Amino acid sequence: MDYSDRVNSKKGAGGVADAENANVHRKHRVRDLLTTSLLNLDSDPYVFRNHLGLLECKLCLTTHNNEASYLSHVGGKKHQLNLEKRRLLDEKGSRFSTPVGGGVSISTTPKRKWDKIGTPHFKVTKIRDPDTHRMGMLVHVTYSRATAEPLFRFQNYYELSAKNQNVAVSYHDKQAKDTQVAHTPADVRTATAQSQYLVVSCEPYENICVVIPGTSPIINPSTDTKTDEFWWHWDRDVGEFYLQFLYT
Known part of the structure; x- marks a missing residue:
């Protein structure tokens, strides 16, 4: 465009354009970009025209009145x-992709696998607090070939897997038969659901489980804080684990 005859323009230079001329110039520039395929709205995956005829950027969640505004935004x-x-984000997702099937893995951390060497030797002893005369239990487990510190957790019946739930029902049924107490399947299921189960795990040994009767709830079974009524100790030198708790 010729700006030589405009006000405040120097000889041989472009003159000062007003807002109307600037808008015309911008529309010509956008039209040239669209015709030369430098800006192809059809191939842009992040732009679409809504029902009002406005352009929206799906990547930035912005709205634009015309192509010039979207071009400035790009x-x-x-x-x-x-x-x-x-x-x-795409590069991070491509690192998680697996070569088989082309799926996406939840985690790239390799799963821990080890060969179990059997059940450890353990002993459960009933105890009584000399001051409060409350009953309790002392669990002593020997891990002579432990590779890590033992972990333990108190679970209820509904936290167990289906297989372990069936094992728990069989255990309570056998206990009722050994004590020669009249019982029904409903009584066995009730006793199983009311009981708690202490699970102790340590690599490479198999897990052990101690059944705690539902009639004897534990005092504050927190695995984060040790108290006089609830404490545990792991002796790494001799490979022995102790866990003691009292009933309410």
Whole structure:
């Protein structure tokens, strides 16, 4: 465009354009970009035209009245930063992809596997507090070939797997038969559901489980804080684990 005859223009230079001329110039520039395929809205995966005829950027969640506004947005800092974040996210997802089946793995951390060497030697002893005369239990487990510190957890019946639930029912049924107490299947299920189960795990040994009767709830069974009524100790030198708790 010729700006030589405009006010405040120097000889041989472009004159000062007003807002109307700037808008005309911008529309010509956008039209040229669209015709030369430098800006192809059809191939842009992040732009679409809504029901009002406005352009929306799906990457930045912005709305634009015309192509010129969207072109300025594409060259802006916000859109470029979001493109970089999207690229990093795609690269991170590609690292999680597995070569078989083309799926996506939840975690790239290898699963811990070891060969179990059998059940450890353990002993359960009934105890009584000399001061409060409350009953309790002392669990002593020997791990002579332990590779890590033992872990323990108190679980109820509904936290067990289906297989372990059947084992628990069989255990309570056998206990009722050994004590020669008249019982029904409903009584066995009730006793099984009311009981607690202490599970102790240590690699490479198999897990052990101690059944705690439901009629004897534990005092504050917290695996994070040791108290006089509830404490545990792991002797790494001799490979022995102790856990003691009292009933309410």
